[in-house]
Amino acid sequence: MAEKPVPDASRRSEASRRAIHDAALALVAEVGYPRTTVEGIAARAGVGKQTIYRWWSSKADVLLEAFLDLGERAAREAGQRPDALPDTGDLAADLKLVLRATVDELHDPRFEAPARALAAEGLVNPRLGAEFVAGLLEPQLGLYARRLRSAQEAGAVRPDVDPRIALELFLSPLAQRWLQRTGPITYAYTDTLVDYALHGLAPR
Amino acid sequence: MAEKPVPDASRRSEASRRAIHDAALALVAEVGYPRTTVEGIAARAGVGKQTIYRWWSSKADVLLEAFLDLGERAAREAGQRPDALPDTGDLAADLKLVLRATVDELHDPRFEAPARALAAEGLVNPRLGAEFVAGLLEPQLGLYARRLRSAQEAGAVRPDVDPRIALELFLSPLAQRWLQRTGPITYAYTDTLVDYALHGLAPR
């Protein structure tokens, strides 16, 4: 069993890491994911190919890390990262507010290309899919689950409802519309989703 | 501008078409979509590469057609193609029944590899995504929309509800769980989705 020698992370060049992140994101935005190549990233970053292969196992890996890093940086510079959803007591209003912000984000082209590419890659590559979900999706879902639990305590949501499933009622439709382009993404749409999810389809 | 000469479809070899379909599906199932190549399909089908490029524009195209064809053949041999969802008058029961069948289908390995691959390709390639949605998703969604409209007429669903949005409440979560592997796909899960979607999360 030939062990592949683990590189010494303490000697890693931070400058190269950043340059590679930036090059990967720029290329995906400019020419699209399939025409982004490891060779192209290396050339754009002014870096040898081996430096990429030393630290990542594929272009998908590079892009995932770059994207997560971008998210963190964006969050940090956009002031405090909200570690919780707003909780005014009005669940519907709170959810609509947050989802409208999400709608705006989904329309941001800097976000779109890499996110879509990573989602696609994740469908076919389970390892990457798991990392994508764990690093990006899961933290968000947690916030929604917490807000729903709070609403349960306040009596605004039935106590027998499972928050982890409940949140899918309005989040999954939005995600699918965006990913699969099955319909327009508007404030009206997300508002409607919240209303339907909270009060159901059957008449009261 | 030299038009690319359109091949004469009437002289097309049906045997080759079938062989290519079968080879594509087999290879995707055996080695996965990324390692399936046009060359490999041609070799497996005992066909020249040009025969593939004459009639399709990419391996994704081949696979999409093969998959749709497979669906049709499966439907035909599985008796009548249901051109409508069951309508016993009990909306919840009908939906649960159909979704349970879908759960079974999603666990079928012959279905899984190509479907996932096509979905992934569709995320990144809008043209293919549109064909995928139009050819596969849309017909299904139409059936659900029809069933919901029937329920509205029967008074089982609020008249102001938009069926095209309503159906997303239980279908999108299922689709996303399957595609992104964010959770288990069980009868209990789909049953729960139907219940939540129909009656909402807020207490009555």
Added chain:
Amino acid sequence: MAEKPVPDASRRSEASRRAIHDAALALVAEVGYPRTTVEGIAARAGVGKQTIYRWWSSKADVLLEAFLDLGERAAREAGQRPDALPDTGDLAADLKLVLRATVDELHDPRFEAPARALAAEGLVNPRLGAEFVAGLLEPQLGLYARRLRSAQEAGAVRPDVDPRIALELFLSPLAQRWLQRTGPITYAYTDTLVDYALHGLAPR
């Protein structure tokens, strides 16, 4: 045992073959053998790398074939290929004449770079060395051996002398001076070699 599929030689592109020969010779002459690369030859010849690897196994192989081909073409266009050394009856004069022509050839820069490179490669790579000897050296040596045998019949060379060894007395020193740059290559030098070889070093 995985057989490598033998390419179909009847479909081979003659134009590519020539272009590759020319590119290889030009590059070796211009930048030297070590800085000549397969990639460079392919680019210069306007050819894909695979086309080189399909028909040759290394850059040394390409160069050897190109060089032999060049020799044949040069011979053909320089009128009849002499299939024998001159035989005027005066062995010393005949040898001196031919060796002076060889001296001229060894000073031809188009000849020098590839010949030296191939000789060097042949020292280290037995297979190539054998081909080099068989294709280039051996035919020449044969001519000298024949001339010596003729001289033996005429009584100008002792009958017990082995011509295959005898010819080395004047050819090997010339070859070595040229290859290892151990001394100047002049008419006077080759004349001297012939004299020494024919009459020996010991006084008569």
Added chain:
Amino acid sequence: MAEKPVPDASRRSEASRRAIHDAALALVAEVGYPRTTVEGIAARAGVGKQTIYRWWSSKADVLLEAFLDLGERAAREAGQRPDALPDTGDLAADLKLVLRATVDELHDPRFEAPARALAAEGLVNPRLGAEFVAGLLEPQLGLYARRLRSAQEAGAVRPDVDPRIALELFLSPLAQRWLQRTGPITYAYTDTLVDYALHGLAPR
């Protein structure tokens, strides 16, 4: 113009130098010259790459020094270094004796791989070729020249013969046979060379 700082030879690690020599010779013997790499030598010697590049300019340089060093060590431990050829008065016998020893040496595998590699490299790289000739060949040739001059004084060789050329008559054929593998290397062969060279090919 920034001069490259000359390293301080007085602080040089003798142990590393020896380890590098040994590693170079061992690798050339084991895997051949082309597959011997600076990195490989460093790893085998337990030495940093920079230590090699600090003191040598190429792997050929390393090997040349290692080989010369090996020769000196071998000479020293094999008793006295003969700084002259034997001179019994019988030139033919003396030459045959020495050449038979050379034949033995040429068959020694420890000698073969590096010597051949260095000769090959020297063909293509004039600087190294010159060092190879000056360091290895020239001293040997000088001994033969001296012996021939002594024979001239004794009247055993014609006085008008140039010893530097004369020695090539029997040394170059041997060298070429060995380097280019154009024939077997035997005592009989070298004996014959001496006879032919001394007495010539023409009848007396």
Added chain:
DNA sequence: CCTTAAGCGAGACGGTACGTCGTGTCTTGGC
């Protein structure tokens, strides 16, 4: 004795070339 500057092992780095694989086009010969 203690600094201090060199050589040193180690190995990451920007590069170049390798030899292989797959793409989509083109050509040949068979039907």
Added chain:
DNA sequence: GCCAAGACACGACGTACCGTCTCGCTTAAGG
């Protein structure tokens, strides 16, 4: 004129070494 076969130009892959560049760590000399 479609087809099987496969050569071709091209482009990217992932690997191997190159020669340079830091890193800490001995390890003398010289103050």
